[in-house]
Every structure is written in C-alpha cells, then in structure tokens.
Amino acid sequence: MLLEVKDIGVTYTSKEKEVKALDGVSFKVESGDFFSIVGPSGCGKTTILKIIAGLINSTNGEILKPEDFEVGYVFQEHNLLEWRNVIDNVILPLEIKGVAKEESYKKAKKLLKLIDLKEFENVYPKDLSGGMKQRVAIARALICEPEVLLMDEPFGALDEPTRLKLNTELNRIWRKTKKTVIFVTHNVSEAVFLSNKVAILTKRPGKIKKILKIDLPEERNLKLLDSEKFIKLVLKIRKNLEYFKEK
Amino acid sequence: MNRKIIFQQILVFILFVLLWKSVIFIFKFPEFILPQPETVFIEWYFLLKSGLLLNHTLVTLYETIAGFIIGVLLGLIPGYFIAKSKQVEQTLSPYLVALQTAPKIALAPLIVIWFGFGPLSKIVIVALIVFFPILVNTIVGIRSVDKNLLDLMKICKATRLQIFRFVELPAALPVLFAAFKTGITLAVIGAVVGEFIGANSGLGYLTIYAAGLMNTPQVFVAILQLTVLGIVLYLIIDVLESLMIPWYKNKGEKDVVRS
Numbered sequence: 001m002l003l004e005v006k007d008i009g010v011t012y013t014s015k016e017k018e019v020k021a022l023d024g025v026s027f028k029v030e031s032g033d034f035f036s037i038v039g040p041s042g043c044g045k046t047t048i049l050k051i052i053a054g055l056i057n058s059t060n061g062e063i064l065k066p067e068d069f070e071v072g073y074v075f076q077e078h079n080l081l082e083w084r085n086v087i088d089n090v091i092l093p094l095e096i097k098g099v100a101k102e103e104s105y106k107k108a109k110k111l112l113k114l115i116d117l118k119e120f121e122n123v124y125p126k127d128l129s130g131g132m133k134q135r136v137a138i139a140r141a142l143i144c145e146p147e148v149l150l151m152d153e154p155f156g157a158l159d160e161p162t163r164l165k166l167n168t169e170l171n172r173i174w175r176k177t178k179k180t181v182i183f184v185t186h187n188v189s190e191a192v193f194l195s196n197k198v199a200i201l202t203k204r205p206g207k208i209k210k211i212l213k214i215d216l217p218e219e220r221n222l223k224l225l226d227s228e229k230f231i232k233l234v235l236k237i238r239k240n241l242e243y244f245k246e247k
Numbered sequence: 248m249n250r251k252i253i254f255q256q257i258l259v260f261i262l263f264v265l266l267w268k269s270v271i272f273i274f275k276f277p278e279f280i281l282p283q284p285e286t287v288f289i290e291w292y293f294l295l296k297s298g299l300l301l302n303h304t305l306v307t308l309y310e311t312i313a314g315f316i317i318g319v320l321l322g323l324i325p326g327y328f329i330a331k332s333k334q335v336e337q338t339l340s341p342y343l344v345a346l347q348t349a350p351k352i353a354l355a356p357l358i359v360i361w362f363g364f365g366p367l368s369k370i371v372i373v374a375l376i377v378f379f380p381i382l383v384n385t386i387v388g389i390r391s392v393d394k395n396l397l398d399l400m401k402i403c404k405a406t407r408l409q410i411f412r413f414v415e416l417p418a419a420l421p422v423l424f425a426a427f428k429t430g431i432t433l434a435v436i437g438a439v440v441g442e443f444i445g446a447n448s449g450l451g452y453l454t455i456y457a458a459g460l461m462n463t464p465q466v467f468v469a470i471l472q473l474t475v476l477g478i479v480l481y482l483i484i485d486v487l488e489s490l491m492i493p494w495y496k497n498k499g500e501k502d503v504v505r506s
Contacts, residue, residue, distance in 0.1 A: 050398075054401075055398050055401060071402060073398070073399065073402050075395050075399070077393075077395060079393065079395045079396055079399055081413070081417070082495075083417040083492065083495075092413065095413075096400070096403045096404065096405045096413070097404075124494055126494070
C-alpha cells in the first residue's frame, strides 16, 4: 500500500456558520493504481487532492504516506508559466531543486518524447493548443518522478475529441510509467475509461459512498467506450451518484 | 507601418502647420502672442546650435531620470510587502489613500524651500510623484499572480526567493511596465513644475524665463523640446519592455495604460 487516507474531515467556519466540506473520507491507494474520484460538483473532490498534496490541512483525520513523499500535480488549468517555453516549463520543478540544467534538459526531452511534443520544446505556451498545454503540464508533473500523480479534472476544459485523445494517451503513459495516479473528475465515463478503481463521493459534505473495481484490461482504447461491459459500469456508477436528489 | 499610414501622418502635420499659419493670418496675432511656425523652428535651430538648449535639456533629463529611479525603488519595495501581507495593507491603507488623494504637485514649493534651487529639489518632487503609481501597480501586479501557480510552487517546495524570481516578478512585469510608462510621463511633469517654482537651469526654467521676457518663440521651443524628451523616454521604456517581456508583447495585447 502506498497511501492511506484515514477518516479525513474538513469544516470551514464562515460568518458564524460551520460548513462541512468533507466528512470521514477513507480510502487506500495501492502502488500503481489509477484511482479516480467522482462526485457531484462542490462535494470536495479537489479538497481531497489538496490535502494529499499538503496544500491545505484537514480539520480531522490523517494521511498515512511514506517519508519523502513527493507528488506531481496537474491542475484543471494548465498553469504553465507563459514567460517560459515548453522545455523550460517542464524543468521548472528540477530547477527549484537545484538540479543541473544539462541533466534536467535530458530528462525533459525524454518526457517530451513520451507525451509526443518533441518538436515543440522551444515553443511558448501561447502558441500551443489547450490539449498540448495539458500534456506539457503532465510532463512537468512527472519530471520529479513523484510517488503519485494528482490530477484535478485536467481535461475538464477541453473539447470532447481532444479529451478522448488525451484519455487514451494518459492510459498509455500510465501503463508505460507504472505511476500511481489519483484522478478527480465529474465525468463518469472518463473515470471508468482510465481507472482500475473508482471512488464515488456523495453530495456535500463529501463522503465515500462506494469504491468500485474496474475490471477491464489495462490497455484502453476508444472501442471500449461502446462495449456493453463499459456502459454497464458507467450506469452502475451513475446510479450511485446523487446528481438529482433533492435534500 | 505601411506607407499609406506614414503619408497620412505627414499630411496631418502639414495641415496642422497650415492651420497654425492661417490662425495668425486671420486674427493678425503679433509674434509675442503666436509666432509663425518657421520662426519657432529657426529659434529651435539657433538654440540647439549655441548649446544652450542642450544644457537645459540635460539638466531636466538628469532630474527626471534620477527622480524616476528613486521613485520606482521607493514604490517597488514597500509595494511588494503590502501585496504580500493583509495586515500591513490594512494598517497603512488610510495613509495610502491620503497619499493618493493629496495633490503631490502642491508640495513642490515646500520641497523647493527644503531642498533648494538646485536639481535635488526637483529629484525629490519627481520621486514623490512617480512613487504612487508604482506602489499601486506593484500591489496589483503581485496580487495578480494566479493562486494555482503559487500552489504549484508550494508543491515543488520553492523558497520565498524562488517564488519571487520564477513566478511573482515575471507575472508582475507587464503591469509594472504599464506603470513605468505612466511614471515616466509624470516624472517629466514633476521636473518641469519644480523648475517653474525655483531653479536656475532646465527646460522648465527656460520656459518661465522666456515667458518673462515675452520671448514667445523661445517658450515654444522649450515646450517642443520637453515633448521630444518625454517621447524619447517613453520609447526607451517601450523598447526595454519588448526586450524584457517578449512573451507578453508578442501576445498582441494592447498596452494597459496609455497616458
């Protein structure tokens, strides 16, 4: 086991009112998992990722993780530095660590090859498409060789064909690098397509309703989307989501 | 720029000169009210040739640049800390508002009394005028940094200095350059006003001196020279901007402030 989230709860206090964002969230992530978290918007999916990344503290509960635990983070917006070209964006985390430029560039070039953007290393973000920017952001998150890759709706702002293309590509990267990924999305089909486990969160305050094993071969392709097994899994998750349930 | 535009710009200039001449012709203005355009240009030529104009220009230039640099530094450093700390901002906010609303130019006579008739008093006035827009825009620039970028830096375990160098400074530069452009035009105004009040050299002094003698062509020359000075300084900042933040300029965005 790589990571255990244990009974995490988050409560915000605002104007003498307490708002519970998360309530007793627990799950385990094994090394090499592609673990997706789905749930209605505002249920605290992103908050879970931020707690794992150490960006915010939970009100109660704890996270068991190995020492020197490093994460790579991919945001919904690409978050590239527009004043740096592609390769300099990718090496940023290494530059912060003080790794020698030469070594960083060597690593970055390998990653750019992996994400199929080898010819774009000197291009500035403004000249890239939305999908390309997100691929660069993934390369940047991978360059430190983190134990786990945290992805917060990384393809949420992309159009459908680009998203499907990147889904297939992410699946390829996952298989090739054997990285552990925790992936947040509200798109059920995307979660099933990418993951081997899907956690379903309830409405606020977010609680884990169910964790589902996705029993599909590791290699995923677009044909899968039309298969009966895939559609059944999507429907099963959708039934568990409380999109339209009134309070 | 294409040829047609350049041609039209020259045409506008010719029309302006013609309008100028016809106003004199229609209203029969004497020279000390409104001189002929060619009189002004001839006066300009002679003043340049004698070296007198250059001397006054250099004095004003020195005051403007020295005051501008001091004003920029005075604005940048506290601006950064105000942007980073809510507490500092809240404490200083009434004073900042007071500083903003006070007509800084009204302090000029006082500053001349304190710092004398030499360039020093003008440098102080310029610094005071430039300080405020730089301060405000530094706060805006540093605050405009995307919060996700700061999260990213935190995940990478960046130090405070690295955050400043890699993210905050480059992100704030476009706003800062807009402020520098406003600042440099204000700086010229500050230097001239200072010279109006009390000085023995500089283009502002030349203007007042010539006006006292009813030497209107010379007044025009001083104003023209000030305009040229202002344009050159503005262009220098413009060039620095495209050198330092090419990624921003090439985005095809319009300048934030044109004043």
